Amino acid sequence: MRETRDYLENLLTHANAPIIVWSPSYRITMFNHAFERLTGRDASDVIGKQIDILFPAERKDEALKHIEQTQAGERWESIEIPILHSSGAVKIALWNSATLYSADGKNVVATMAQGQDITGRKQTEAKLAEQFNELQRWNEAMSGREMRNLDLKHEVNELLGQAGLPLRYPSAEAQDPNEE
Numbered sequence: 001m002r003e004t005r006d007y008l009e010n011l012l013t014h015a016n017a018p019i020i021v022w023s024p025s026y027r028i029t030m031f032n033h034a035f036e037r038l039t040g041r042d043a044s045d046v047i048g049k050q051i052d053i054l055f056p057a058e059r060k061d062e063a064l065k066h067i068e069q070t071q072a073g074e075r076w077e078s079i080e081i082p083i084l085h086s087s088g089a090v091k092i093a094l095w096n097s098a099t100l101y102s103a104d105g106k107n108v109v110a111t112m113a114q115g116q117d118i119t120g121r122k123q124t125e126a127k128l129a130e131q132f133n134e135l136q137r138w139n140e141a142m143s144g145r146e147m148r149n150l151d152l153k154h155e156v157n158e159l160l161g162q163a164g165l166p167l168r169y170p171s172a173e174a175q176d177p178n179e180e
Contacts, residue, residue, distance in 0.1 A: 018093065018115040024071060024108050026051045038093065038117055040086030056084045066095075070111040073099050080118070091119045 012019050012030065018038045021030035028051055031043040039046075039054060046053065055063040059082045066079055076097040083091045093115035100110045153172035160167055167173060 015114075018117065019112065020051075020054075020115075021110050021112045022051045022067075023110055026067065028054075029110060030112075035115075038083055038085070038091055038115070054083055056082055056090045059090075067111075070097050070099055070113075071108055073108070075099065076113065081115075083115075091117055092122045094118050 013032050015032055016034055018035035019030070019032040020028060020035050022028050028046050028049055031041075031046050033043075036043055051067060052060055052064060063081050066076065066081055070076070076095050079095045079097075080092055081095050083093050085091055095113050095115045097111055097113040099108055100112060101107060102109050150172055153169035157167045157169050157172055
């Protein structure tokens with residue numbers, strides 16, 4: 001049994017994905033190396049502490065609601081939860097969880113969560129959304145400008161026609177300035 005325990009502990013400790021385990025009293029009992037990288041905190045500094053130390057103050061209540069749901073046996077599947085890095089930066093991780101029960105299957109003994117840092121992806125999505133909105137604003141501004149130009153060309157042609165002069169913008173007459 002000791003060999004199996006050591007094997008599993010090594011597997012979890014050295015996994016590339018952040019993994020954390022907490023007790024029913026919300027104390028951190030395991031914190032792997034990938035989680036250390038995600039938070040900038042050493043496992044020895046967080047094991048035994050309340051899990052709420054990992055969340056940014058402005059999102060702590062939201063994160064703790066997710067944590068509490070695991071005590072009722074709810075499993076997370078791709079839940080985004082922010083994690084506070086020791087530098088003060090907020091990382092966004094996508095989490096999956098499993099609730100571990102006693103041998104009788106009735107009592108929760110621990111909850112384990114495995115995450116994936118998606119901070120870079122979220123930043124890229126936000127930047128793309130911002131660029132898309134800017135492009136939409138430019139498109140609307142330019143579309144309106146083109147319609148105004150077409151209207152002006154049509155008016156110039158009308159005035160030239162009334163004066164008996166040749167049209168200056170024949171292409172404007174091929175398009176109806178009130179069509180979009």
